[in-house]
Each structure stands twice: as C-alpha cells, then as structure tokens.
Amino acid sequence: MVTSIASDPATTIDSLSHTADELTIRWADEQTSHLSALWLRDHCQMPASRNPNNGQRLLNITDIPLTLSIATATRVGNDRLTVVFEPGGYASTYDTCWIRGNCYTLNNAYDDRSAKHKRLWKKNDLASDLPTVAYPQFAHDLDDETRALRYVAEYGFCVLTDVPCNSRQVLNIIAHFGHPRITNYGDIFEVKTVVDPNNLAYSNLGLGCHTDNPYRNPIPTVQLLHCLSNSTHGGDSILVDGFRAATVLREESPTHFQLLVGNWVSFRFSDDTADLRSRGPMIEVDDLSNIIAVRFNNRSISSIQLPHERMAAYYEAYRHFAEILEREDLKVTFKLEPGHLLLFDNTRVLHARTAFSSDGKRHLQGAYADLDSLYSRLLVLERSKVGV
Ligand SMILES: [Fe+2]
Structure with a gap:
C-alpha cells in the first residue's frame, strides 16, 4: 500500500x-x-x-x-x-x-526590537501585576529564566524577587544571559547617598524620568538595579514605557514626533576622570518608521545645537514629549524592597525615583549589560524548547 x-x-x-x-x-x-x-x-x-x-x-x-x-x-x-x-x-x-x-515579497524583514512587536503599556495595564519572576526559579528552571527574559523583550522590564542581598549579586544575574558592560563607573555602580556626588543619582533628590548614559556610544542597552536596603521614606521607583510615550507623541503631533526623530542632540558626562560625549535623536526609528529607541536624560543633555530657525519648534516638541513622560497615567510606581532586582531595557523603559528622606538607608547596586546577548539567550532557550 x-x-x-x-x-x-x-x-x-x-x-x-x-x-x-x-x-x-x-x-x-x-x-x-x-x-x-x-x-x-x-x-x-x-x-x-x-x-x-x-x-x-x-x-x-x-x-x-x-x-x-x-x-x-x-x-x-x-x-x-x-x-x-x-x-x-x-x-x-x-x-x-x-x-x-x-521570500521578500511575502515576508517582512526580521524585527524583534521595534515598538511594533512589543506590548506597550501604561499605568493601568500593569499597576497591580508587574512582570515578576522569583530569582530561585529564574536561577534553577530554564522555563522561568525564559519567562523573565520574555518579559524584558515584551514589556521592557522584569522584577526579580528573592534575590540574595549580597554585594555584587547583580553580576550573577547578568551571567545567565551575557556579560557586564564595564564603564568608567566599574563593573557595578552604587546608588546611595554620598556627599558632593559627581552624579545626582547619588543624592537623595528625586530624579525625573530618564534613560541612562545617552552620552555613550554605544549606550548600555540593559540596566539592572538590585535593592540591598531601602528603609527611607520615599525613594519609590517609577517606570515609563518610552515606546508608549513616543507613540502618544506621534498620535498627538506627528510634527513634534518628527522633530525629535530628525534632529540629533548632544549628551555629555564629565568629571575628573571621564569626559563622555555622544549625539543622537531623542526618538529613534528604523527604516520603516517603527520606534526602536528613546534617549531622554535632562541631567546629561548637553548644549543643543540646531539651526536657529528650527530651535523654537524643537523646544515645543521636546517640551511636549517631556510633558507626556510625566503624565501620571503612564507611570508605574512601586517600591523596590531589599531582594528585588529590576532588569530593564534601557533603550525603551525610562526610570525615575521619588525623593527620599535622609534618615534610614537606601542602597541599590546597579550594572549594565547588553540586549543583544539577552535576546540571543532568549532565542536559544525558546529554540531548544520547540526543538528547532
Ligand atoms: Fe538612572
């Protein structure tokens, strides 16, 4: 037969x-x-x-x-x-x-980074249900590691809980999916109040929504913040989906959106031992006009150099975007507790914190890594699961 x-x-x-x-x-x-x-x-x-x-x-x-x-x-x-x-x-x-x-007439170009392939969120989408994975599961179960990395790919961040409050533990998390990006701050950096800080992040002031290190090229694309102690009043963490905010800007004013896409601005960080400078657009799009990155950092934006006839319009667009980023309905606010670790996409998710009291102690350890190895690890894990 x-x-x-x-x-x-x-x-x-x-x-x-x-x-x-x-x-x-x-x-x-x-x-x-x-x-x-x-x-x-x-x-x-x-x-x-x-x-x-x-x-x-x-x-x-x-x-x-x-x-x-x-x-x-x-x-x-x-x-x-x-x-x-x-x-x-x-x-x-x-x-x-x-x-x-x-076949290029029947398939789109590969794209796992742009806003088109993300779950864009605002406060009410996540307020009571942050993407969270317990670290013991993340460390010992590949399905849970996959879930955490998939959260970063889709939502731009994941909160790991029950992370041992050991110094430099943040590097053990990075080892699962890549390598630390060593910068002039070292392989890790400490976020705690210091006298006469070289960076306002090391004061107890509130910090507005920002992405880190736009003054570098390449920018570190993954950031980790591990909470070792947080007994102060205030010091809450705030996250905003920059892809969502940029999408709102495009809906409200295509002209403003295009001004931030089409005009590059300078960013700079300078102290006794480093002088880091880079230029880029506040909103970056790919060749198909899909949003692929945001750069926004009020503290490190440098001298803005644009043609004079464009300056007023640029400021209108810049201010509009900043106003959107501060809208309460876009902000997810939560308190990082000791043992919590925030793992997020620094090309997409803006972070902020509220001011905190000088009594008590707030100590985060941070590190940078890169999205390419995170996405690679995720694809390899998912590929091995479906057996391709
Ligand atoms: Fe920051």
Missing part, C-alpha cells in the same frame, strides 16, 4: 515562470513570490556559495555581474527548484521551504 503524505500548500509550487530579471512562483495556497535574479544568485544555498557547516556566505557581491539573468527555472521533485543563470550557466537548487520562508 502506498501512503501519500499531504504536502503543505504554502511550500508547494503550483506554477513557475520567469523573465530574464525575475522568477515568479505561484504557490498552491494562491500566494505569489516575485524574486529578482540578483537576489536569487546572492542567496544561493549551495555549498559553493555557503559554508555547509555554518551557513555563512562564501561569495562576494562583486562576484555577481549586474547583467545576470535567469536562463531557465525548473521544478525538481515536489520540494525543490533549480535556476540556471547567465552568463556562466551556474545552476542553483533551492528548497521550496527556504524560498517561501525567505
């Missing part, structure tokens, strides 16, 4: 046609792929073009003449097709699954 396996209509070719410049595939699910000859040659998956072990491309773009054309295109069995190119007669065979999964 012959058993037939039903093929997936999405990867089954219904018809194939071509011109010199373009291959057209009509799929059995009635979708159509249009693929340029140059793209097809550049994306050849054969061992002559790709290292079979690591998949990395072996040919250079300058190896492909712009006069390249498709001579023939032929189905091979049910799941492959062969394209012959001229000049030269090079033949490349592709799996239909690969073509369908990578």
